[in-house]
Amino acid sequence: MNTRRLSSLDRHTKLTCDYDRPDRFQQLADGAASNRFIARGAGLSYAGASFSENSSVLDVSRFDRIIDFDGSAGWVEVEGGVSLGKLFEFLTPRGFHVPVLPGHPQITVGGCVAANVHGKNQFSEGVFGRLVQALTLFHPDHGTIRASAQENPEVFDLTVGGYGLTGFIMSARLTIEPLPGKAIREERVPVANLLEAFKLVDRLKADHDMIYCWNDLARLGKDAGRGFVVTGKYVTEDQAEDIHGRSVDGPEGSPTVQYKRLDPSAIKRRPNVFSNRAMPWVNRLYYRMNTRHIAPTTTPLFKFLFPAVGKEFYFDYFGDRGFIELQVLLPAASIEQYVAAFLTILRRHGQPIALATIKAFHGTPHLLHFNGSGFNFTIEVAHTPENMALLAELDELNCEYGGITNIIKDSRLSASVARRQYPAFDAFRERLHAYDPARRISSSISERLAL
C-alpha cells in the first residue's frame, strides 16, 4: 500500500497514512481485511474524519455510481462515493433534488451520511439522515449488511451520523423531492450587531427556504458581529425571468456543475492572508462588497447551494498553519446572555475572528448527531496558541449554555468536552463496541474522542 500525507480541511490535522484507492469491490474488501481501516470520500471534513496514521485509508471515490432511481417513488440509490455535484447534475434536469446539501459539491453521499450533515435549511428540512431510507454497508467481520429503520435498525442507527465507524457505506437509498424552483431569489439584509443577527435569522426563517448570516467579528467594538443575513427562496421559471429577464439554471437547462477541486492535502505554498492585522480589513471589504447592493437577485441553484465554490482560496489563506472551526448548536432561549458572555470573552482575548456565521436549527438530538433546536453559531480562527486558549474558554462557555459542538467540524474538540456536551456520548461508544468489538475502523476523530 502507498503512503500519502493527508490533511484535514482546516489543516490542523496532518498525518502520513497508508493510502489506497481501490476501483473494484474485491480490492476494497482486501484492503479492509488486512488492517484497521477508514473509508475516505472527498476528504473535505474540517476534522480528520477520513484518515488516521493507524489505519489504512481506503479512498472510495471510484465507487461513485448511481445504481437505481425511481422518480415516481421519490428515491435514488447511489454508491457512497457519489459526489453531491454528480447527484445535482443527475437530479436537477429530471426535476428533483436532495433537499439537504452542505456547502461544497465535491462532498460525497457517504460523507453526508456518516456526518449526518446539514444545509442552509436545517430549520425546515432537518439533517441529511432524514433522507436516508436504507443503506448497504460492508464490514469485513459482518460482510455486506442492508440496513434501514426496519432491517438491521441498530446498524442503521449507528451508521447515520456514526462518522464512518461502522463500515463502508457502499450505497444509500435517498429520498428525493420535486425541485421546488429552478433558481433562488436571494436577498441580503444588513444587521448591526451579533445579537440582532440572531434575532433576525430567527424572525426571517419562517418566510424563506434557506437562511444564513455572515458576521464580522474581526472588529470587537460596539458593532461587533455586524453583518448581513442571506435569505433564499426557490423561484419558478416565470418568476426567475420576471426578475432578471433571462433564464437561469434549472430543470430545463443544463445545470452548472463545473467547479475547482478542493484538495487540502495538496502540497503547495499557502500565503497567510488572515493575519491578525489584515483580518479586520479583509472582513470590512467583504462586508462592503456584500452590502453595497442589497436588491434581490436571482441566483443559479448551484451557486446558492454550494457557496464555497469559487471561494476555495479562502481555505488556503490561513497559510500552512491552518485554522480551527468551532461550530456550536445553542439553545435559543438563552441566546441573549450567551452573546453577552461570548463577546466579553472575545474582547478579553482580543483575537480577531476570521469568519462567523449563524443558521437556524430545528430538530431532536440523538447520539452524536449535530442536531437539535436553536442556533448554529460558527466561528473560524487562525490556528495560533492564543486562539487555542480562546477556544478552550469558549468550550466551557458552550458547556455552560447547553451548546453542542459539531464533531465533524472541530479538529481539537476533546473527548471530555464532547462527553459533557453529548448526553449519549457513552451510549454511542458502548453500542459501537458491541457492534464491532475489535474496533476495526478508526479515524483521527475516533482516536481523539476515544470512541
Place this chain on the structure above:
Amino acid sequence: MIGASAGLGRAIAEALAARGHDLFLVASTEKDLAAVAADLAIRFDVQVGFHAMDLADADPALLQSEVTKTLGTPDNLFYVAGVSFTEDRGAIPDDVAMRLLAVNFTAGVRIVNGFLDTLADNPAANIVGIGSVAACRGRRGNSVYGSAKRGLEFYFETLRHYLAPHACRVQFYRLGYLHTRMTLGQKLPFPAMQPEDAARKICDNLGRDLGAVHLPRWWFGITSLLRMLPWVIFRKLDI
C-alpha cells in the same frame, strides 16, 4: 467493451454512453460490472448489457451470442483489458506468465477474431485496441506484459491491413501513463493522463483510419529515443 469495470475501459464506456451509444460491457467481476452498467444506463438513458468473464478463460462464441441477444449486431469493439504484475521480471511462475499472455494478448486476438466477420463490412464499425508504451522495446521490467502488448499491436497491424478493403476502421493506442490505481503513489518520470481525457480522445477518433498511435502523442518522442539508444547504453538502463 472488453475490460470495462475500471480505469480507461470504464472511462471510455462513460464517454460512449454520453454520446448515446448502447453498450455491452465485459470484465471479470459481475458486481463491478453491474454497478457500472446501472450507472451508465440510468444517467445517459442508454441500453447497457454486461457479461462477467475471466479473459484467461474467454469464450468468444458465448460472448458473441450474449452481445447479439442483448443489443444485436455491434458497431464497435474495444479491447481495453490489461493486467500487469510487479514480479514480471525474469523468470516468473508459469500461471502468472499465462495470465499476462491471456489477458494482454491471446484473449484479445480470440475475441476480435470472433467478431471480425460481423464488423468487417459495417461502415460504422471500429475495432479499437489498447497497447502500451511499455512495448516499445524489450527490457527487464514488465517483460511478459510488454511482449504480450507488442503481440497485440502486431495483431492490430494485421487487422488494419486485412480490413483496408473493408468498411471497418482500426485504431490502436500505445498508451502512456494513466492516473489509475496501477500508478497510484508511483513517482512517474513523465506526466500521467486522466482516463477521462484519454477516453475522450479515443472516442473522438472513432471512424478514423488511424493505425497505431501514441496517446498522448508526445510519447512518440520518448519511445523513439528509447528505440534508438545504442545497445551499449540501453543494456545498462535499469528499466
